[in-house]
Amino acid sequence: MSAPEPTHPLAAHAAPGRHGAAGEAPLRVTLPPRDIVQVMARRGRADALAEAARASFGLDLPHAGHAATGKDATAIWIQPGHWLLTAPRGVEGALAARAAAAFAGLAAVADQSHGRITIAIAGPAAHSVLARGCRLDLHPRAFGPGRAAATQIAHVGCLIHQTDAAPVFELTVFATLAEPFFHWLMEAGAGAGVLIE
Amino acid sequence: MLRIPCPHCGARDEAEFAYRGDATVTRPGPDGDIAAFHDYLYARTNPRGWQVEWWQHSAGCRAFLKVLRHTVTHEVRAVANAAETLEVPPA
Numbered sequence: 001m002s003a004p005e006p007t008h009p010l011a012a013h014a015a016p017g018r019h020g021a022a023g024e025a026p027l028r029v030t031l032p033p034r035d036i037v038q039v040m041a042r043r044g045r046a047d048a049l050a051e052a053a054r055a056s057f058g059l060d061l062p063h064a065g066h067a068a069t070g071k072d073a074t075a076i077w078i079q080p081g082h083w084l085l086t087a088p089r090g091v092e093g094a095l096a097a098r099a100a101a102a103f104a105g106l107a108a109v110a111d112q113s114h115g116r117i118t119i120a121i122a123g124p125a126a127h128s129v130l131a132r133g134c135r136l137d138l139h140p141r142a143f144g145p146g147r148a149a150a151t152q153i154a155h156v157g158c159l160i161h162q163t164d165a166a167p168v169f170e171l172t173v174f175a176t177l178a179e180p181f182f183h184w185l186m187e188a189g190a191g192a193g194v195l196i197e
Numbered sequence: 198m199l200r201i202p203c204p205h206c207g208a209r210d211e212a213e214f215a216y217r218g219d220a221t222v223t224r225p226g227p228d229g230d231i232a233a234f235h236d237y238l239y240a241r242t243n244p245r246g247w248q249v250e251w252w253q254h255s256a257g258c259r260a261f262l263k264v265l266r267h268t269v270t271h272e273v274r275a276v277a278n279a280a281e282t283l284e285v286p287p288a
Contacts, residue, residue: 064205064258079258080205135210149206152213152256 008033009117009178016197020190027125027189029196033089036112036172037096039103041081049106056102057085067148067161076148076161076172084112084159084172117175119182122168125192130169132188134158140165154184199266202276205258217251220263221285245269249283 014031041049053061059070061083067076073087073095087095096111103109121129127138133154137143148161158181159172173181186194199211219241225233245268252264265275265283277283 065207080260135212150257151209157256 009175010119010182013179013182014196017195019186019194019196021193023125023191023193025124026193026195027129028122029185029189029194030120030122032118032120032170034086034113034118035089035095036116036118037085037099038078038110038112039075039083039085039099040108040110042105042107045106046081049103052102052106056098062146062148065147065149067146074161076159078148078150078159084116086118086172089113115175116172117178119171119173119178119185120163120168121171121185121189122164122166123192124167125189126167126169129185129189129192130160133184134160136160138162138169154181154188156181156184199271199273201252201254201262201264201273203254203257203260203262204276204278205260206254209254209257213254213256214252215255217253217261220249220251220283247274247285249285251279 008031010031014029018026020026050061053059053075057070057073057075059068059073059075061075062068062077064077064080067074073085075083075085078084085095085099093111096109096113100109130138130153134151136149136151138160143149143162145162145165148159150157150159152158153171156173156177161170161172162168163170200208201211201214202208222237222241225237248266248268250264250266251261253259253261261279263277263279263281263283264273265285266273274286275283
């Protein structure tokens with residue numbers, strides 16, 4: 001018997017279409033399915049780990065507050081010596097297995113694909129919507145594409161990763177808190193209108 | 198409201214941190230008597246002035262930090278990683 005297809009925690013809450021006000025520039029929301037793997041460097045092996053990441057994933061492990069995208073995966077700094085490695089959803093467990101093989105002896109690897117989910121928001125309303133619940137300054141002079149920050153939004157621990165200057169933000173939260181977080185996002189975006197794609 | 202300059206994340210709101218108390222107390226050795234452990238657990242100097250404190254950036258990078266804070270003015274003068282030592286300036 002094969003493993004069941006994972007159920008998206010927002011499947012019953014994110015019906016595609018327009019929500020809130022009928023503005024001309026709504027907040028565009030997508031739920032990109034991701035594999036998410038946490039990589040934790042072993043003590044004293046940071047240099048070898050960086051080399052392995054370059055060889056296996058074609059990326060330089062980013063330093064604090066940044067993200068880096070390689071040929072088929074993105075690494076986001078989350079805490080000293082720790083990164084989240086993400087890639088578009090593939091075969092169950094494959095990214096974690098690939099990371100575990102590449103980083104054997106250099107880092108501990110934990111599959112978070114079922115534990116965290118990513119919500120992408122885009123459009124000119126994104127800054128003002130995030131400002132309703134996020135304490136960080138996300139203005140282009142202080143933040144921008146390739147930047148990432150671990151913080152709280154609406155009391156929920158959230159990893160913010162800006163992927164485009166348009167702007168596009170990818171918000172990664174714990175799956176168990178995705179429903180209240182998404183409810184907050186819908187409320188915060190109601191003024192501008194929300195388009196779930 | 199404090200803004201604490203996390204050495205990893207930059208200045209962040211106090212609400213992202215968990216306060217863990219005086220960072221200068223040291224745990225007695227395994228041969229320490231009950232009085233030594235009592236003092237370690239409960240006895241605090243509660244200074245009026247500069248104090249080195251533990252603050253964990255629990256909603257950010259999760260690092261344990263030492264923060265030199267003035268208990269009257271709330272000025273934060275220095276922040277360091279857990280393994281580093283912060284000197285307490287004279288009041």
